[in-house]
Amino acid sequence: MATPGFRPTHVVPGRGMPAWETPDPARPTVPLDAYLPVQLVERRGDWGHILCANGWxxxxxxxxxxxxxxxxxTADDGPLARTADPRPLLARTERALTGYRSAVEDLAAGGLDGESFHGRTHGVRVGVVVDGESVWLYDAEHGRWVYADGTRLSTYATEDAPRAEADPGPAPTQVVTPDGP
Incomplete structure (x- = not known):
């Protein structure tokens, strides 16, 4: 039975995911099933407090x-809020890919040997998937994949484990839906 007013904001990734009783890696609980709809109710650093349809x-x-x-x-909602601008990451991605292509051209033309090619390309990480208006970009500077819809970026996946403590930044935010927190 679903909790009254439950409206999912997210789903669990296709591989499922671990869950914890508290934002503490030492307190694991039952892992979540793939594609389970959840409502994100609070953030603390990388941690997210979720609510499931059954109230858990x-x-x-x-x-x-x-x-x-x-x-x-709707018109009553006011203007769309913008998040991170995708253009700087697109520019970094373009520069990295241009540098890699230049090294490939030099290698193919005989201007570089294998060791020099390795030296020029070592550490270069680029990832781009474009599908119509959607793009997934690898942000090597932050070790994460981000999704962009043309106007804003949002983190899609990251390489880091969740931090035990929130960043010493702003206070935790609470996600509020039209039906309340």
């Missing part, structure tokens, strides 16, 4: 949750 809650690595598309805003 847990802490997860919030960076791995997959956002559920929301209904488009």
């Amino acid at each position: 809650s847990a802490w997860v690595d919030g960076r791995f949750l997959v956002a559920v598309p929301q209904d488009p805003p």
